[in-house]
Amino acid sequence: MSTGPGADSAPVHKPDTRTRRGGETFSSLRIRNYRLFFTGAIVSNTGTWMARITQDWLVLSLTGSAAAVGITTALQFLPMLLFGLYGGVVADRYPKRQLLLVSQAALGLCGVALAVLTLSGHVQVWHVYLIAFLLGMVTVVDNPARQSFVSEMVGPEQLRNAVSLNSANFQSARLVGPAIAGVLIAGVGSGWAFLLNGLSFVAPVVSLLLMRTGELHKVERVPRGKGQLREGLRYVAGxxxxxxxxxxxxxxxxxxxxxxxxxxxxxxxxxxxxxxxxxxxxxxxxxxxxxxxxxxxxxxxxxxxxxxxxxxxxxxxxxxxxxxxxxxxxxxxxxxxxxxxxxxxxxxxxxxxxxxxxxxxxxxxxxxxxxxxxxxxxxxxxxxxxxxxxxxxxxxxxxxxxxxxxxxxxxxxxxxxxGLKVAVGWRRGHPQVRFVARERLTTAA
Incomplete structure (x- = not known):
């Protein structure tokens, strides 16, 4: 079933695998699918930073306790600590684009739910705790799927550039989101900031729907089976x-x-x-x-x-x-x-x-x-x-x-x-410490 424009029924295009030229900061943005992904992320990241600031302010307003703010943060990160590895198994087993469509929509619904509770005047601190935990549960799958999906969009040659631009995207939103949240909290209240955050996830969902799946770099899916979590741990351990x-x-x-x-x-x-x-x-x-x-x-x-x-x-x-x-x-x-x-x-x-x-x-x-x-x-x-x-x-x-x-x-x-060893010496009158191959040291001796 087609999920939108440019979905599986579209003509197959060859992936854009042009090698980036040295020093091109935005080279991966030449790839259409990644450009869509990046644009959607700008909007949702701004909403996420708005929600982070507003959430802390709301909890502090409801309880007067900084410890309660810490509990909210811990609840949001706790699912990653408890269930993070299982999220990776899911990300390897299913198509990442479809997983992201579900997870991004779920993140948006969490934001809208908190907005409704706040705007209606019924919000209590346990509501914020619960939604923070649900956000963390969604992130368990969303995070590994989103990070590993980058390589499917851009290929290995552009991967480092795309990972760096994702971080730049997130940090740019960090500059803008809190400022917008401050204006909204002071002007119209916390609920509207939460609502805008929830609606901001429409952007990444639309960007995923507009992607040309024929231009994605194909990755072999891992079939359902026992021991996949242990297999992943053994792989890393070796x-x-x-x-x-x-x-x-x-x-x-x-x-x-x-x-x-x-x-x-x-x-x-x-x-x-x-x-x-x-x-x-x-x-x-x-x-x-x-x-x-x-x-x-x-x-x-x-x-x-x-x-x-x-x-x-x-x-x-x-x-x-x-x-x-x-x-x-x-x-x-x-x-x-x-x-x-x-x-x-x-x-x-x-x-x-x-x-x-x-x-x-x-x-x-x-x-x-x-x-x-x-x-x-x-x-x-x-x-x-x-x-x-x-x-x-x-x-x-x-x-x-x-x-x-x-x-x-x-x-x-x-x-x-x-097989390296520390070598201490002098270079142009200055002390120098570096790693060199053991064979080289033996030869020099």
Missing amino acids: RPDLVWPIVLVGFVGTFGFNFPIWLTAFSGEVFHVGAGTYGFLNTLMAVGSLVGALAAARRGSTRLRMLVIAAGVFGVLEVVAALSPAFWLFALLLVPIGMIGLTVNVTASSAVQMATDPAMRGRVMSLYMMVFAGGTPIGAPLLGWVTDAYGARVGFAAGGLISLAAAVVVGLVLARVG
Whole structure:
């Protein structure tokens, strides 16, 4: 049955597999299907950021409790931690375009339901908890399906560029969505912000319906069978080039990305700058993240060495920011922190996707997202406790030190697996530390 214009009944077109020329930031947008996907995502991502801000504000208004806001966030991420791997099995088993049509429509319905409850004046905090949990359940399938669908739209040669542009898309919405939400909350109330978020998912649904399925890169579907989850875990366990990037991004995501806790604490307790400046700090991070995404889109290759270095620099920057004596220095450091943090995420995501067999990509990406996002319910309360008990500077520095330590350990493990060894020497009068092949060291000796 046809699902809309350009569906299976349309004439078959050859996939656009033109090789991107070096330095073209937006090269994957030449592909029609991805261009549609990207356009729909701009609208829905803006709505999602509107809903995030409005949801937190609504819960705070209903309860007066910051802990209740934390519970809402935990409920939204908890399904990924509990059921994320099963979402990957579903994504590998069924056509991803059809899965996304269902999941995006479901996300929109959740937004509309919360809007109706709020506009009618009947909303209670348990309603918000329930809808947050339902959103998380839908995301369990939507996330691996959406991430692995990118490769079907653009092919392997454009994958890194498309992953980077997806991140740029999300960060652009992060700049616009909260501002729109603030205007709507102040002007007409939270319910209308929720309604616009729900309606925003019409855009990705329409973009999926308009795609030419004949231009998608075909991927062999995994038939229903027993042991597919274990098969995915065994596949990753036998691949050090998958295991260690996932481990690294897990530590960085769990302990290094708790910015809502730290920025709130620094704004109120350290620099005493108020809520308005807190929003400004978030904007600075979003600007850095957007710059990092666009820079990643220009790079033509993905190397694990870059991932390890970026994670290490990210940790160092967090420690420096934690010790910053002046507000202006702290604020300025948020831009490179956002940029390098986004580089870690994009590099890890694209490296894992490009190294994975297409038939396994859904399960592998679900594991990736389970480790990266599923660590939030663990890391946020732990780092929140450290921040409350020992202060904002100690909490922020702890997250940075853990990220740095993870980068060092994973870098050494990858070097050992790859038959590399640390070489220390001098180059043009300056000390230099680098990894070289063991055979080369033996020959030089």
